[in-house]
Structures are given as C-alpha cells and as structure tokens.
Amino acid sequence: MRGAPRILPGMTTRTEEIDRTGRAEAGAARGIVITGGGTGIGRATAHAFARQGDHVLVVGRTASTLAATAEGHPGIRVLVADVTEPDAPDRIVEAALSALGRLDVLVNNAAAMGYRPLAALDRAEAERQLRTNLLAPVLLTRAALEPLAERSGTVLNIGSSGALGLRSWPDNGLYGAAKAALDFLTRTWAVELAPRGIRVVGLAPGVTDISGGPGEDGPDPGYAGFLKEIAGRTPSGRTGRPEEMAWWITQLTRPEAAYANGIVVAVDGGLSLT
Structure with missing residues (x-):
C-alpha cells in the first residue's frame, strides 16, 4: 500500500535515558520491527517480544490480521504496508522510530x-x-x-531449513534459492556490519504448523x-510450532547472545539431517 503509514492504536511509548554511546539503560524496553507480523x-x-516488555511494530499487508496480532498486547503497534513497494523501507523505519x-x-x-516447477514459472511469479523473499529484506x-x-542492534533473517547445505527442493526452487541467498547475506552482513556494532543472525525453521496455512492469503485446502506428510519424515515425528520459532528468535536477539554473529540456526526436528 502507498501513502502515509497507517499505525493502529495499541501502545504508549516512553522516553528512556541513554548513555552517550546510544545504548539504553539496563531494563529499558527495546524497539522491535517484524515484517510478516500478521500470522504464524x-x-x-x-507476542513473545511483547511479553518480555519490548515494544513491537508489526508490518504486513492485511489490517485485520495485524489487528489480531496486536489485540490484547499494548506493547504492539501495527503498520499496514507491502514490503515490496519502493517506498516501504523508508516508511517502515520512519514508522518504527515514530512509534x-x-x-x-x-x-x-x-x-x-x-x-x-521451472517449466511452469512465469516472470510475474518469479x-x-x-x-518479497530477497529484495525486500536487503x-x-x-x-x-x-x-x-x-x-x-541486531538483524535476524528468517531462512528455511529446506534451503540449507546441498539439499534440493523440487517445485520450490525459487523460494529455496532466495532463502539460501538470504543465509549468505546473513554471513556477509555479519562481517560487513560488525564494525558498526550491528549483529546479523539467521533462523532456518523447518515446516511449521501455521494456522490457516502460510501467508496472508487464506487457508490452503492441501495444507493439513x-x-x-512432513511430520512422517521428520526424526522428531512432528512439525514445528510458531511459538517454538519465536523462542529461538527472542533468544538469538537477546543482549546475552551478543557473541553469536553470522550464524544460521536450523530448528526443524532434525529433518535437514536426513
């Protein structure tokens, strides 16, 4: 969507004292931006960041799903925006600093x-x-x-365990290729940005049970x-849960994890090892 950022009510901000290096005093609420924050x-x-006292801006294309994310969580604000729009990066950053x-x-x-498959892939879909998967996060x-x-601060890129190592992904090659590229950028940015004090890490989730199917476009009848099928092939005998991935994301971005840089953590019940 174009135009001014749309931020729904749902959070009061406070001004924190910071030292001359720009770091907040211990215990101060952090500012978190999450794209694709309406579902899964x-x-x-x-929710995990809000529960630990951080202030969160969730970004997505659909106002109703974002509102559902923020409901009952006064520490969450929302921004309706399509991350692929040319003006989205500046709008998102401006909205985060404002909110x-x-x-x-x-x-x-x-x-x-x-x-x-490649034979059925047209330019528009590519x-x-x-x-969405590569240019927007860049x-x-x-x-x-x-x-x-x-x-x-910390950047956390969400990849996919299906795109790790020497694995293939028939019929989903473009998605996997973009996620593999994002992992490469995680490692590269970690080195590039370390002198600026910015840490970059990645999470590579396995198949995660997202209620209603992945994305914001509604349920997929073949999703169940x-x-x-995936649960039957996974050593742990099941698929992942969104809350499990959220736990890893909050842990990897904690100040106590500051020495971890450039890593991509696979959380997939061991499927990528088979």
Missing part, C-alpha cells in the same frame, strides 16, 4: 511461496517471490542501518495433508 511465526514472535522511539531488532520474516536492512547502529 511473525505473530508468535511479536517506538528506537530500533534495536529487525526481524526479516515476510515471505512469499509458490510451488511450481518477480513476486524474489521481491532494502529494508539497508534503510535501518543508522538507527540499528545507534543501538548496537502436507503437514502430515
């Missing part, structure tokens, strides 16, 4: 998937996936560099069967 892992992660007063953690979670992270550097 994004929603669970917003939260600071930016400590950026979670690049928004994703677009579309199963089809561009849709690459804009441009948003670039736009967020200054406020992140002020807070010695897909989950059952």
Whole structure:
C-alpha cells in the first residue's frame, strides 16, 4: 500500500535515558520491527517480544490480521504496508522510530511461496517471490542501518531449513534459492556490519504448523495433508510450532547472545539431517 503509514492504536511509548554511546539503560524496553507480523511465526514472535516488555511494530499487508496480532498486547503497534513497494523501507523505519522511539531488532520474516516447477514459472511469479523473499529484506536492512547502529542492534533473517547445505527442493526452487541467498547475506552482513556494532543472525525453521496455512492469503485446502506428510519424515515425528520459532528468535536477539554473529540456526526436528 502507498501513502502515509497507517499505525493502529495499541501502545504508549516512553522516553528512556541513554548513555552517550546510544545504548539504553539496563531494563529499558527495546524497539522491535517484524515484517510478516500478521500470522504464524511473525505473530508468535511479536507476542513473545511483547511479553518480555519490548515494544513491537508489526508490518504486513492485511489490517485485520495485524489487528489480531496486536489485540490484547499494548506493547504492539501495527503498520499496514507491502514490503515490496519502493517506498516501504523508508516508511517502515520512519514508522518504527515514530512509534517506538528506537530500533534495536529487525526481524526479516515476510515471505512469499509458490510451488511450481521451472517449466511452469512465469516472470510475474518469479518477480513476486524474489521481491518479497530477497529484495525486500536487503532494502529494508539497508534503510535501518543508522538507527540499528545507534543501538548496537541486531538483524535476524528468517531462512528455511529446506534451503540449507546441498539439499534440493523440487517445485520450490525459487523460494529455496532466495532463502539460501538470504543465509549468505546473513554471513556477509555479519562481517560487513560488525564494525558498526550491528549483529546479523539467521533462523532456518523447518515446516511449521501455521494456522490457516502460510501467508496472508487464506487457508490452503492441501495444507493439513502436507503437514502430515512432513511430520512422517521428520526424526522428531512432528512439525514445528510458531511459538517454538519465536523462542529461538527472542533468544538469538537477546543482549546475552551478543557473541553469536553470522550464524544460521536450523530448528526443524532434525529433518535437514536426513
């Protein structure tokens, strides 16, 4: 969506005293931005950060799902925006600084998937996936560099365990390729941005049971069967839960995790090892 940021009510901000290095006093609420925050892992992660006292801006395309994420959580605000729009990176950063007063953690979670073999892949679908899964996090992270550097902040990129190592992913190659590229950027940015005090880490979730199916486009009638099939192949005997991924995201972005940089953690019940 274009135009001025739309932020729904739901949070009061407070001004914190900071030292001359830009780091907040101990115990101060951090500012968190999560893209794709209306459903699934994004929603669970917003709730996890809010429960520990952080202030969160969730970004997504659908006002109703974002409002559901914020409901009952006064520490969460929402921004209706399409991360692939040219003006989205600047709008998101500006909205975060306006609503939260600071930016400590950026979670690049928004994703677009579309199963089809190469022979059936048209240009529009290829561009849709690459804009969402790769170009959007690149441009948003670039736009967020200054406020992140002020807070010695953290970028967390959400990849996929299906795109790790030497694995293939028939009929979903473009999505997997974008996620593999995002993992490469996680490692590269960790080295590039360390002198600025910015840490970059990644999470590679396995198949996660997202209520209603992945994304914001409504339920997928074949989703239940897909989950059952994956659970049968996973050493742990089940698929993941959004709350489990949210736990890892909050832990990897904690100040106590500051020495972890450039890593991509697979959380998939051991499936990527088979």
